[in-house]
Structures are given as structure tokens and as C-alpha cells.
Amino acid sequence: MRFASLGSGSAGNALVVEVNHTRIMLDCGFSVKETVSRLARLNLAPSDLAGIVITHEHDDHAGGAFKLAAKYAIPVWLTYGTLKMVTRYIPNQHDLQLNIVDSHSAFTVADIEVQPYPVPHDAREPIQCVFSDGNHKLGVLTDVGRATPYIEEKLSGCKALVLECNHDARMLQAGPYSWPLKKRVGGDLGHLENLDSANLLSKLDNSKLQHIVAAHLSAKNNTPQLAKSALAKVLGCEMDWIGIADQLLGIDWRAIS
Numbered sequence: 001m002r003f004a005s006l007g008s009g010s011a012g013n014a015l016v017v018e019v020n021h022t023r024i025m026l027d028c029g030f031s032v033k034e035t036v037s038r039l040a041r042l043n044l045a046p047s048d049l050a051g052i053v054i055t056h057e058h059d060d061h062a063g064g065a066f067k068l069a070a071k072y073a074i075p076v077w078l079t080y081g082t083l084k085m086v087t088r089y090i091p092n093q094h095d096l097q098l099n100i101v102d103s104h105s106a107f108t109v110a111d112i113e114v115q116p117y118p119v120p121h122d123a124r125e126p127i128q129c130v131f132s133d134g135n136h137k138l139g140v141l142t143d144v145g146r147a148t149p150y151i152e153e154k155l156s157g158c159k160a161l162v163l164e165c166n167h168d169a170r171m172l173q174a175g176p177y178s179w180p181l182k183k184r185v186g187g188d189l190g191h192l193e194n195l196d197s198a199n200l201l202s203k204l205d206n207s208k209l210q211h212i213v214a215a216h217l218s219a220k221n222n223t224p225q226l227a228k229s230a231l232a233k234v235l236g237c238e239m240d241w242i243g244i245a246d247q248l249l250g251i252d253w254r255a256i257s
């Protein structure tokens with residue numbers, strides 16, 4: 001099992017999980033052209049994707065998903081609430097193979113098991129996902145205002161984690177955003193700040209952890225160094241051990257064994 005990010009941040013997110021010859025893309029916030037060129041960096045083509053799972057309707061997650069899915073006949077999985085909110089992206093629903101996800105029920109796409117879980121975020125019915133091949137678990141959490149005991153339960157015992165480190169609270173307060181936007185981003189339905197993310201990490205069973213990648217970093221209100229240092233402190237590891245899925249390059253393949 002391995003995973004890679006095509007890019008992460010408010011300008012677009014997409015992650016690929018691979019088990020044997022099955023590959024799922026989680027979110028697609030890039031244009032078709034951009035997605036194809038970013039997939040090529042990972043030696044993949046759209047036809048290699050068995051499915052696209054969409055976490056919620058925000059542009060940076062859903063903006064490019066349906067054009068890609070329609071063009072290359074890739075099935076899509078999403079919650080009913082998300083579907084209701086993305087109809088503007090879907091010119092002709094009949095061109096798409098849409099599968100409705102129950103946010104508490106696991107489903108499989110060929111060799112990959114996907115366990116969705118609901119999260120507090122300012123979208124209609126947002127989910128995040130834990131991926132598994134039956135032996136290993138990759139937990140992904142971005143776009144969440146506050147960690148919850150349920151999130152802790154879902155992310156405990158993972159071998160790899162992709163964890164939102166959206167902002168540094170002080171940088172956000174002092175930064176260029178308008179007051180309403182600061183309130184939204186820092187609020188319970190916004191995005192996770194570095195220390196909240198570190199606090200969540202400290203409550204997980206990390207005994208099997210092989211990879212941790214910080215994701216969805218704000219370009220204006222965070223730095224990779226601050227995110228890395230917050231997470232490294234919890235794990236007692238070198239800062240270099242913490243990966244960063246950045247906006248431009250994402251992160252290269254990481255194998256889970």
C-alpha cells in the first residue's frame with residue numbers, strides 16, 4: 001500500500017492511495033489539465049484511477065472532480081449532502097457514475113477499503129477517510145474545525161497519517177485576512193491550527209506510525225517549519241521526519257509496509 005499527494009492547500013487538493021493495482025483519488029480541486037500533469041509526476045494516468053472519493057463540496061476539493069470523472073469514466077463516491085451542493089459542477093449527471101456514501105459505513109473499491117467518518121466543517125455533509133488494505137491503515141484528516149473523540153477513535157492505530165495543519169493561531173490573528181474570514185478559518189467549523197493538530201496527534205495510538213504528513217497548510221498564515229515543529233514535538237522525532245504535502249508539489253509516493 002502506498003500514497004501520494006498531488007498538492008494540498010486552499011488552491012486545490014488531491015491525494016492518491018494505491019493497493020496492488022487499485023488506485024483511488026481523494027478529492028480533486030485541480031483542473032483536468034493540471035490533474036493529468038500532476039498524476040504524470042507519479043507515473044499515473046487518469047485511466048489508472050478506479051474511483052474518486054469527494055470529501056465535501058468546497059472548490060479546493062470538488063472543483064475539478066466531475067470533469068475528470070466524466071472525461072475518463074471514473075466512478076465517484078460522495079455523501080448525499082455533498083452531491084446536493086455540487087450540482088453546479090455537474091453539467092450532465094447521466095455522464096457520471098455516482099455512488100452515495102453513508103458517512104458512517106465502510107465501502108470497498110476493488111482492493112481498497114474506505115472508512116468514511118463525519119467531521120465538523122462548514123460544508124453540508126463533510127467526511128474524511130481512513131483507507132485500508134486489510135492490514136494497514138492510512139488516516140486522512142483535512143478541513144476540520146475541531147478534533148472530536150470520534151475522530152481520535154478513527155485515526156488511532158494508523159500506519160500513516162495525513163493531518164491538517166492549516167494555520168498558526170498567532171499568524172492568523174496578525175495576518176491579512178478580514179475579521180469574518182479569521183473567525184471562519186479559526187472557528188469550530190473551519191480549519192485545524194498547528195497546536196490543535198498536535199494535540200489530536202498526542203491523543204492517538206501512534207505505536208504503528210510509519211509516516212506523518214502535514215497537509216492543507218495556509219500560504220499566508222503558516223509555515224512548514226511551524227507545522228513540522230508542532231507535530232515533531234508530540235512524537236519526539238526529528239522535524240525532518242514530518243512530511244509536508246504542499247500546494248505545488250504535494251508529496252511523492254510513500255510506501256506503507
Ligand SMILES: [Zn+2]
Pocket residue numbers: 009010013058060061143216
Ligand atoms: Zn480545503
Ligand SMILES: [Zn+2]
Pocket residue numbers: 056058121123143
Ligand atoms: Zn473545506
